[in-house]
Amino acid sequence: MPQGKPLLVALLALILILAAITAGVSLGAASIPLKTVWGVVADRLVPGSVIKDWSAGRESIVWDVRFPRVVLAALVGAGLAVVGAVLQVTTRNPLADPHLLGVSSGGACGAIFALLHTGMVFGLITVPLFAFLGALAATLAVIGVTRFSGSSAERLILSGVAVAFVATALSNLLIYLGDPRAVQSVVFWMLGGLGLAQWPHLLYPALVLAGSLAWLALRAREINGLAMGDETAATLGLPVARLRAQLFTVTALLTGVMVAFSGAIGFIGLMVPHVVRLFAGSDHGRVIPLSAAVGAIALVLADLAARTIMAPEDMPVGVITGFAGGLGFILLISRRPAA
Template sequence: MTIKVCLAGLAACLLLALSVSAGVSLGAAPVPLSTVWSIVANKVMPGVLEATWSAGRESIVWEVRFPRVILAGLVGAGLAVTGAVLQSLTRNPLADPHLLGVSSGGALGAIIALLHTGLIFGLVTVPLFSFAGALLATVAVAGVSRMTGAGADRLVLAGVAVAFVLTALSNLTIFLGDPRAVHTVIFWMLGGLGLAQWPHLAYPAIVLAGSLLWLCLKAREINALAMGDETALTLGIPVARFRMMLFVVTALLTGVMVAFSGAIGFIGLMVPHFVRMVAGSDNVRVIPLSAVFGAAALIWADLVARIVMAPEDMPIGVVTGLVGGIAFIAILRRRAF
């Protein structure tokens, strides 16, 4: 198992490097890999190479594609890690931010910021409102689950119900908003990374790094919680407080990622299942590997979205929805509920 896990980690890193290279190189105007990495090297260490490429190619690589690929990696990693944690937390293999309504809450908060309040807190306004919406959705799901008497393994049902309500509120918010901005918001709701810019990447990067570090340190406690509250209590884990902390962290991750990418479904559902197939169910391995494979998965999904209808961008949510829906059916066939 150790060798298998090491190979999985090595494969994940190689896949991520290949994904970043392909994401920056390929598109409506392909750029050779040698040129891509020469431009990157020259930006990181100015003057290290003689510029033999055009200003147009440099702009495509550094100003357009590279920040977009980095954002895709950050969002994919964040959503996949959130899915892995929620599946262990709820003991339900179908749990992910989209199905639990957390993404819908984040989208509602972001739409309110985009259409009604404006950037009252600067660049952090949309992530802040999105986190508040995601946290509200998480609390609502937990409250509905407790009110209906459903256990942690049935939390997805409560999440679907809350997601419907939040989606309806989002639609109402759009209906009441400025008609001139509605088209942009609707495209954003379908998922897209076309507005990625270097100054904006700091927010999802910091949130992902901090959350991922904390979750990796708490991976063994998450394992215990996945085995049941009684087991966790016997190991001295304060179950109620720890579960609430996990909900807050996953809401923060989801809210910030949704703020910068729109509502992208099924990455959190698919990737953790694939990771468990190759690395087992121990969250010490599942959480970091989910981050790497999730990053690679969304980079490739974004690449497909960019080239299928080039030079137009297809919403990335369409790609993940098609693939994720098929994966969802496959999971349902393998398991009985």
Template sequence: MAITAPVPDRRARLFPVALGLAALILGLSFTLAVSVGAVPVAPGTVWGVIANRLVPGLVEVTWPAGHEAIVWDLRVPRAILAGLVGAGLALVGAGLQAVTRNALADPHLLGISSGGAFGAITALMHTGLILGLATVPLFAFAGALGAMALVLGVARLADAASAERLVLAGVAVSFIVMAGANVMLFLGDPRAAHTVVFWMLGGLGLAQWSQLAFPALVLAFCGPWLWFRAQDLDAMTIGDETAATLGIPVARFRLEVFVVGALLTGVMVAFSGVIGFVGLMIPHVARMLVGGSQARVLPLSALLGAVFLVWCDLFARTVLAPQDMPIGVVTGLLGGLFFVWLLARR
């Protein structure tokens, strides 16, 4: 299932339109996500609260204090976190699919998400916040990076140079690391186990303003880095030999993309839990819309990933209201169906 090299086609001309529409849909989705809930809030009130918080006194306050607390303290940070996580995971998926030349590569299948979960569980249940608020993100990044190193080690040990075997190595490492995470969970404080289990299934209910800086900063660094290396990613989709003849240090560049992917995934997992299949699905949708050039696929994937996860979170917190369904259940169902469809297309 190798990714074919990008070729010029009419879809390239649709890129500005697709990007604009995706941005518009994201804005509308954000508004809807903040408006809908156990306590409905009018869209005008939503943006009034946001404007008043950003520039005090800009608009006249005509809404109850309870609505302002619901909008600003609960729903806005949750919607922003959903957008950041969706964009980050989609970017990781697009980058990994390019450097592995495999349409099934994503942070979940390559074990990065499992490694991030292992690191985060270690911090939450065993070490405590020894490094302050940065403890969980740093441990999650270390776990994601360690899992990626294990995947590369297993692939080298088994002489699994092909992209398909690299994915199989990732699946194997993912099972092993998740087994280790389950052991850490079993050995931890039983009183915290319920929260961690819900977190392992993915959830955005603990989103706070004080924590949004970490995923935002990592996305602001890693996203542009991947976009600036779009031509190198395009060359990697053709083959290692072709990329090498163009002057790209193939092994080092692939390692750099893995490290960037581990950083993005680890930080996102630290605040959202394990959310699978976003990185698998969204880049394929982007390529179907605007062609295979990574310069177009990456920004569109980020926007589509944000839209997708905002809607998944909205569904997860409303379908069984007042209970909050783990968002990983929603993405897992949709991702499994997409996986089957992708296999059917060969």
């Protein structure tokens, strides 16, 4: 990539993210002018910097309802897309993503267990912690089943589907055994949604995403070596087993935290990295940050569609990503050469 071009791409990605966020905040069951949207934001960040010519109701819609929801959508979309990009390299399977490999289902199971059976024993971090543990357990289960049954791309996907079914069954059992009065609240984790977004909660996914991206950026060359195959990576002096274990842990952490705040949202991690590789190539120094940017834009727009298609009803965003991702998945496997 020529010198200066990465800066241009980063600037373009930032502009597109801001445009998607602006559209997500402005549009909905009640549209709000762009001037009002950014006027509210400016007044909140720098009180008294603009003349307030909007109602308190509109200010509440922008700042308390839509803006945290759209920011959460951007964080979750970025996180899931990064997880997909890394898993596809780590497993050397182009069909790998946190949903297909059961990682999202494991995270949702952990979140449901915390909500219905433990309570907030560790404060606000309780649900993210249990979601991470569930995602990590699902990841280890997929690896174990694949090694037991013979390593191959097809067996990995089948193992992931099996683990997803088991995790979903456990989630259903936890719901059945839980307090019936609290069951309605966990439907959110099963279908995927962003309606529970609040400003204080955004700190956790933001910090985990920033830390994970920074760590992965430092490991970009090692990830490129891993993409060439274990033997090639070993000849380059890479600790293959340790690196793969570290990558699985980071992806489980990212998935668990994102699932804790958004529920199980599928196919963002599958499709976005493939779209990015079409124009960014195979260098993960570019693929990973661009996947984060495109994933953020994709989920913000998907959530916008979920809020407007059946307005004023709020459709779970997992339904939108399921439809779009399912069609994309069919297109993807139809273009793969037969074995």
